Amino acid sequence: QSALTQPASVSGSPGQSITISCTGTSSDVGGYNYVSWYQQHPGKAPKLMIYEVSNRPSGVSNRFSGSKSGNTASLTISGLQAEDEADYYCSSYTSSSTFHVVFGGGTKLTVL
């Protein structure tokens, strides 16, 4: 299975907004509304930030939002804060084989 494509890095200043893209195919991102986003700080387990394209789990700040257009999903973080600096991964259900999930390569967010 091919990994979803994310930019290796993005950066922004405190208070700004950034968007991380996640490009797949019609067999994964484009074919299902089963896209999730995770935040991972160094040495910590990943944390679910967005599920089913645009839903936020309880406790996740509304500064985080998700969307999808065609085969590309996006995570937008508004009002950047220092604690948002982390690695972000997208993932999607895929029909490439039975019961499969695929991750993106990850994006390092730097808050300048």
Add this chain to the structure above:
Amino acid sequence: EVQLVESGGGLVQPGRSLRLSCAASGFTFDDYAMHWVRQAPGKGLEWVSGISWNSGSIGYADSVKGRFTISRDNAKNSLYLQMNSLRAEDTALYYCAKDMDCSGGSCYSGFDPWGQGTLVTVSS
């Protein structure tokens, strides 16, 4: 509190086997699909395997298919990963994760929560 605790990792020689376990608590275990995800040192996340609530649907990444076997024991609230014919490239931190809402194999609501991970090192 929903909690997942992995165990069973360690140093193992190439070609040998290892069995990972994940003990779940704080939720109705047999209501949810469960997964294993790994992360090699300094690398990204890689989905390894998933199993539906009743073990009726199972999937594996191509990189582990034929070598790894996922299973669960709902009576013991436990998830397992039997890893055979281990290779150096299997070296990683292995996480157990619960699907947030899905029980079967044809949906994916995101992994929440994750365990703290158990480290597997394959080296001679």
